[in-house]
Amino acid sequence: MTAPVTLPLWLFVLILLFAAVTFASHFLFPSVRWFLRRRLERAVEELNKRLKRPIQPFKLARRMDTIRRLIYDPEVAQAIADHARDNKIREDVAFQKAEGYAREIVPGFSAFTYFGFAIRAARILSQSLYRVRLARANDPALEAIPDNATVIFVMNHRSNMDYVLVTWLVAERSALAYAVGEWARVWPLRQLVRAMGGYFIRRRHNNALYRKVLARYVQMATEAGVTQAVFPEGGLSRTGYLGRPKLGLISYILDGFRAGHSRDVVFVPVAINYDRVMEDRNLIDAHQTGTRRFRFSLRPIYRYLRRQLWLRLTGRFRHYGYAAVSFGDPLSLTDFLDQRREDPSAALGSELMDRIAAVMPVTPVPLVAHALADGVRSVVALDALLRRRIAASAAQGITLSIPRDDIDYTIEAGLHALIERRLVTREGDRLTVDEAGADLISFYAASVAHLLREPVGPQREQQQTGRAATT
Numbered sequence: 001m002t003a004p005v006t007l008p009l010w011l012f013v014l015i016l017l018f019a020a021v022t023f024a025s026h027f028l029f030p031s032v033r034w035f036l037r038r039r040l041e042r043a044v045e046e047l048n049k050r051l052k053r054p055i056q057p058f059k060l061a062r063r064m065d066t067i068r069r070l071i072y073d074p075e076v077a078q079a080i081a082d083h084a085r086d087n088k089i090r091e092d093v094a095f096q097k098a099e100g101y102a103r104e105i106v107p108g109f110s111a112f113t114y115f116g117f118a119i120r121a122a123r124i125l126s127q128s129l130y131r132v133r134l135a136r137a138n139d140p141a142l143e144a145i146p147d148n149a150t151v152i153f154v155m156n157h158r159s160n161m162d163y164v165l166v167t168w169l170v171a172e173r174s175a176l177a178y179a180v181g182e183w184a185r186v187w188p189l190r191q192l193v194r195a196m197g198g199y200f201i202r203r204r205h206n207n208a209l210y211r212k213v214l215a216r217y218v219q220m221a222t223e224a225g226v227t228q229a230v231f232p233e234g235g236l237s238r239t240g241y242l243g244r245p246k247l248g249l250i251s252y253i254l255d256g257f258r259a260g261h262s263r264d265v266v267f268v269p270v271a272i273n274y275d276r277v278m279e280d281r282n283l284i285d286a287h288q289t290g291t292r293r294f295r296f297s298l299r300p301i302y303r304y305l306r307r308q309l310w311l312r313l314t315g316r317f318r319h320y321g322y323a324a325v326s327f328g329d330p331l332s333l334t335d336f337l338d339q340r341r342e343d344p345s346a347a348l349g350s351e352l353m354d355r356i357a358a359v360m361p362v363t364p365v366p367l368v369a370h371a372l373a374d375g376v377r378s379v380v381a382l383d384a385l386l387r388r389r390i391a392a393s394a395a396q397g398i399t400l401s402i403p404r405d406d407i408d409y410t411i412e413a414g415l416h417a418l419i420e421r422r423l424v425t426r427e428g429d430r431l432t433v434d435e436a437g438a439d440l441i442s443f444y445a446a447s448v449a450h451l452l453r454e455p456v457g458p459q460r461e462q463q464q465t466g467r468a469a470t471t
Helices: 009-050 063-071 074-087 091-105 111-129 139-143 161-169 189-195 208-223 248-258 280-289 298-313 333-337 344-358 364-372 379-395 407-420 435-446 460-464
Strands: 131-136 150-155 177-180 228-230 265-274 322-327 424-427 430-433
Touching: 063 091, 063 208, 074 091, 074 208, 091 208, 111 161, 111 189, 131 161, 150 161, 150 208, 150 344, 161 265, 161 322, 208 228, 208 248, 248 333, 248 344, 265 333, 265 344, 280 435, 333 344, 364 379, 364 407, 364 435, 379 407, 407 424, 430 435
Parallel strands: 131 322, 150 228, 150 265, 177 228
Antiparallel strands: 265 322, 424 430
């Protein structure tokens, strides 16, 4: 037993290596993870003291714990059994499919990534591209929301910059959880979106089992008080108008609430508008050709960033104008359901879109485009028409939020931006709209048409209703 054993050097090194790995995995790594997790928990406690709506424990739970809780939920278990029966497969196979859906949906929120990186990056990016303007903060109404209520920010979808802009503007209130489409499931966006608390949703190739897993995740997060952000239009507006609400996520929240949530759900309408939507030409082309999907690629982003860097280095970069955000009056789901509507999902979607429309900020380019799309071709006539329309809106109780509350500045800024993009040519008092820019003029005019109460462009019948369907 005590006799020496001779080993080759390579085998001795291999044994030491295995011993070191075993020691690290059983003793060192768990200790390090515990130490780091304790430091993270203390950091989150300090962060929650500064946030108006603290980060909920559900959002901070380990991702695998949430996945297990989701797939063992009784409603998901019943959906697994139904899926196995309907598709004539074993239940363990259906269970594995449900687990795959859960892994696909459930995020892995990182407070460090969100507040240490994402918020700073969102602020820098927003302010480098736009003059960011908070047109209507509505602080008293937001402060009056009960602390134990779940807050859902409901926003119109103009650009992919919406994510960046609103993430930064509500950073002092809470961390938002977004529902993100399949386009972002590419490296490195997938990891970043999950670390920021975003969860992916399929708009195609789903089934009843997938929808049940997604619904239960949304309902669990809502019941746990997780602050969320939802785009009820379901996608970017291709016409410039507000689209009709798609009731997927909203119906999940409503169904879960009616099933017996212990806390109220409060929807906060958020209206977003831009002087320039970076995807405007692609959106117009998609509307005209009937394309409903965009294939995501990093190559155009690299080209765009390279061009912007060159413009900045050569001193030729100009801001894209204003990006404005307004917060509307919150809507309590408890109060809403007390009114006993026949179709609460559709009524809720319409009410939320109406509240978004009511606080839509007016930026210079959409305001000027509204007059140009109606055929005005002189500066004097444009000024007179816009003043008349603003006065008519005010007489109907519609308060327009324009930059600096200065109509002269707003008109001049809008004209300058359109001329700089070569959509409009100005010769003295005369204005000429470039033929290729007419669609862009109508696109931007549509965003404020419901506030100015006068039809513009070719879609008069749609505009009179205040909203056109996004096709």
